[in-house]
Amino acid sequence: MNIVVLDGYTLNPGDLDWSGLQALGELTVYERSSESEIVERAAQADMVLTNKTPLSAQTLEQLPKLRYVGVLATGYNIVDVQAAKERGVVVTNVPAYSTHSVAQLVFALVLEFCHRVQRHSDSVLQGDWAGSVDFSYSVSPLVELNNQTMGLIGLGQIGKQTALIALAMGMKVIATGSGRTVPQPVDGIEWVSLEELLQRADVISLHCPLTPATNELINAERIARMKPSAILINTARGGLLNEADVAQALNEGRLAGAGLDVLTVEPPKPDNPLLHAQNVIITPHIAWATKEARARLMAVASSNARSFVEGRPVNVIG
Ligand SMILES: NC(=O)C1=CN([C@@H]2O[C@H](COP(=O)(O)OP(=O)(O)OC[C@H]3O[C@@H](n4cnc5c(N)ncnc54)[C@H](OP(=O)(O)O)[C@@H]3O)[C@@H](O)[C@H]2O)C=CC1
């Protein structure tokens, strides 16, 4: 097997090893590949692994030898899965490897809006507490989550884990799904329509995949239905937001804050309106990237590839 990893650096910056894939054939790992390098690098490959390097229908057409695409992630929106299927190319992803890490970052972002820990610490370390007449002061409003409502859009692996943490913090949890599957009752979680969720939630956290149906799910019209005091959290995919609409709502105080781990274009262009918006916190797509989660990702990506080589593919998309 000729196996090519197009963008291995973020998964393995040097603290993991590729031995699971090496054992399956001749492996070439590129740290990153630009769109113009994909075809040349993957031309002889039977199997390609990609994290965020896109494989469009046009690119797949130019890779006649290709039989397998292993997405090094849960979200697989970078691959034209239908085009792959039509060409007989198996596409797999890695479900659930980062569930706990992503849910943890959701709350790192939420709690930042509640307590502004770094802002307070900076104030103390620059002498404000030492110079204060009071034993306590705050530099921003402080918020308690108990009894507030967490609204989850998407109640899969990460949505459910986020719900458990929210419930442990005394929040009410409401959730909405794709509408394609029958919602299963989950203890402590109330199923509602998207419309109702937007109106009731104090914190809205996105946990659905990016698909044509969810593209720009959060736009000006939907923001208008949210509470102006609401906090929006997006650790799923940047394309779930109309970024200009979210930035404008933040700047006009129609949305109290946004905590984002993902943007439509990554890395972002310097003129992305969210980079300059008020009350925004942005992390560079790190929710998945704990060592623990990356190690699980490497292990499952390798076992996905092995299963394909052995003729019994698992975690197949579509
Ligand atoms: N920032 C990061 O580092 C990471 C980001 N992610 C992103 O998080 C997303 C969710 O991951 P995970 O929870 O593991 O995935 P799951 O597949 O377990 O859950 C996705 C859920 O979204 C639901 N859904 C689909 N369409 C809609 C819709 N239109 N409205 C509401 N819900 C919908 C699905 O419901 P149904 O079954 O009915 O279709 C499903 O329950 C991934 O797709 C990925 O994009 C994942 C890992 C790391």
Ligand SMILES: O=C(O)C(=O)CO
């Ligand atoms: O697993 C995912 O979907 C991620 O976004 C991490 O690359």
